[in-house]
Amino acid sequence: MNLKNLTDKSVLSELLEFLLDKQLADQVVERYFAQTDALAQLQYFGVTDLNKLTADAKLQYYLLLLCEFAKRYALKPPLELGQICSSKVIGEYMSAKLAMRKQEVLWGVYLDTKNQVLAQEEIFVGTLNEATVHPREILKLALKYSAARFIVVHNHPSGQVTPSPNDIALTRRLQACGELLGIALLDHIIVGGHTYLSMREEKILIR
Incomplete structure (x- = not known):
């Protein structure tokens, strides 16, 4: 059968x-x-x-x-507090978590100096662009959790993971604002369906 x-x-x-x-x-x-x-x-x-x-x-x-x-x-096993994470771990976890969402959402994953998870939060829901997603809200949470590093993840309901000009502009703003506070943006991951794209792996985000 x-x-x-x-x-x-x-x-x-x-x-x-x-x-x-x-x-x-x-x-x-x-x-x-x-x-x-x-x-x-x-x-x-x-x-x-x-x-x-x-x-x-x-x-x-x-x-x-x-x-x-x-x-x-x-569901994949959840990201545990204290778990050491990489772009691959977070990309695979979030691609399963966000695969079927019909609206765009943006999550922040906050890490310590050893890349251990301190917190993860859904921050925005709706059409994401520079007007609706302000670095202040994302970095405010980084300060709240005393994070040394952070990764942002958002989905494309279309299933396409190619970053838009808005995605790239937002990433660069987040990186610049994070540097001013001494909080490093490690990656911006885009989820589409059950796949994901890492801007760091694609060399769009360079430290």
Whole structure:
């Protein structure tokens, strides 16, 4: 049995047919894929979303279990306080964490002199540009956590990881402002889908 060839629709339909007849299962599947284009998006569904799929309480509970399963399957082990991190570790972790986000978000990961994690925070949500993302807010947190270094991460919902001119301009501003405070910007990582780009590895950010 080769399950790899099953489409997302087929997988969800097969699961629902354990509870429903095929016709009703197909109806729920069609409603689901009218709202989103990937089975992985199930991890972001809540009760309000499920109400649009079905009014059946038992089926809603079953779907909530699937949502919870999807969330737990998608998660990589969290960044632990004190964990020594590199761009690769943070890039892989954040690409899993942010892969399916529909809005742009920006996170800061704050490190000590040994690159051990002091804190991580989501700082901005929405369209990110120089007007909305001010270095002050990012560096204020660096001072709060007494960080010696920091890495910023944001996603491109389009799935493309190529940095935009705004991304590059923001990176250079963050680097310059950090240098004034003696807090080094180690990297700016862009996540797109399940991949990521490190501006340091691409030589866009040079110390």
